Amino acid sequence: MIYTCTLNPSVDYIVKVDDFRLGELNRAAKTAVFPGGKGINVSRVLKRLGMDNVALGFIGGFTGAFIEQALTQENIPFDFVKVPETTRINIKLKSGKETEINGQGPTIAPPFAAELMGKVQSLRQGDILVLAGSIPSSLPSDFYRTIVQVAKEANVKVVVDTSGPALKQLIEAKPFLIKPNHKELGELFDTVLHAKADAILYGRRLVELGVENVIVSLAGDGAFFFNKEVTLFAEAPKGVVRNSVGAGDSMVAGFLAAYTQGKPIEEAFAYSVATGSATAFSDDLCTKAKVDELLQHVKVTRL
Numbered sequence: 001m002i003y004t005c006t007l008n009p010s011v012d013y014i015v016k017v018d019d020f021r022l023g024e025l026n027r028a029a030k031t032a033v034f035p036g037g038k039g040i041n042v043s044r045v046l047k048r049l050g051m052d053n054v055a056l057g058f059i060g061g062f063t064g065a066f067i068e069q070a071l072t073q074e075n076i077p078f079d080f081v082k083v084p085e086t087t088r089i090n091i092k093l094k095s096g097k098e099t100e101i102n103g104q105g106p107t108i109a110p111p112f113a114a115e116l117m118g119k120v121q122s123l124r125q126g127d128i129l130v131l132a133g134s135i136p137s138s139l140p141s142d143f144y145r146t147i148v149q150v151a152k153e154a155n156v157k158v159v160v161d162t163s164g165p166a167l168k169q170l171i172e173a174k175p176f177l178i179k180p181n182h183k184e185l186g187e188l189f190d191t192v193l194h195a196k197a198d199a200i201l202y203g204r205r206l207v208e209l210g211v212e213n214v215i216v217s218l219a220g221d222g223a224f225f226f227n228k229e230v231t232l233f234a235e236a237p238k239g240v241v242r243n244s245v246g247a248g249d250s251m252v253a254g255f256l257a258a259y260t261q262g263k264p265i266e267e268a269f270a271y272s273v274a275t276g277s278a279t280a281f282s283d284d285l286c287t288k289a290k291v292d293e294l295l296q297h298v299k300v301t302r303l
């Protein structure tokens, strides 16, 4: 079974304002709310691609209830730890460019953290655990590292989609898959990447450090894939970007959906890119029909 773990889920409040003016009353042209948080996005996309999975993490308050309701409607099982404070609301302001304001999220007291760890302990060999999103500030900064240790002891494959120090300290744990974007890849090596050649250099270095599979996403410029056997590149399909929030999470879901169905690595990577772009071209997350349509336009090159 695939488990996703979102330590800090969110309700994503999408606000479209035609001509946003700071310090003035703005009227939204369009608003929408979606269950969010990176692991929850992975769960929702996996389900749309026909893959059963279970969502784990911390949830609380009326926003938490909204997320549970949405997952129930989409037939996605969850086993959240309930916390007393309210799950955050993240603002995604669309006015020309996309501006995001992500909330802090609820405080997670030690007994709740221990409860989640208990759930991770119950995973078994053959399971896959996707750790995605930021670590709430009330948890120890090495919380992911502890989860990875527990999961690896049970021979569970671990996928990591996070950034900053949380990602950096997980490299030595040799996860099964990570998906930094080009900025996050640079941050891992305390540098800024300027060219595709830089992405190749540092992507390969991650494999040398023991990460089994690495996807480096380059937004509209496509993505690289690295493992011990191959380096691959795929251009992103062309289209009108409606919402890039969750495009990276969708890539993780697309890769896992194809990989766990036994597809060769090239095909799993192509499916990953098609899934990311399908979300970028949709208002909410992608549909399987959109992914299948875009897959025809993804060409993978071996480097």
Ligand SMILES: Nc1ncnc2c1ncn2[C@@H]1O[C@H](COP(=O)(O)OP(=O)(O)OP(=O)(O)O)[C@@H](O)[C@H]1O
Pocket: 180, 181, 182, 217, 218, 219, 220, 221, 222, 223, 236, 237, 238, 239, 241, 244, 245, 246, 247, 248, 249, 250, 251, 272, 273, 274, 275, 276, 277, 278, 280
């Ligand atoms: N403008 C675009 N055109 C086509 N595809 C896109 C575009 N932006 C994103 N994508 C698709 O989504 C994938 C992931 O995008 P990106 O590199 O922005 O990930 P990310 O930074 O992790 O995203 P997020 O954090 O918003 O989920 C890309 O590899 C590509 O397949």
Ligand SMILES: O=P(O)(O)OC[C@@]1(O)O[C@H](CO)[C@@H](O)[C@@H]1O
Pocket: 008, 010, 012, 035, 036, 037, 038, 041, 090, 100, 102, 132, 133, 134, 135, 245, 246, 247, 248, 249
């Ligand atoms: O604050 P984090 O945990 O880093 O990111 C949270 C978030 O921005 O990531 C998802 C998109 O990837 C959104 O659904 C959500 O609002």
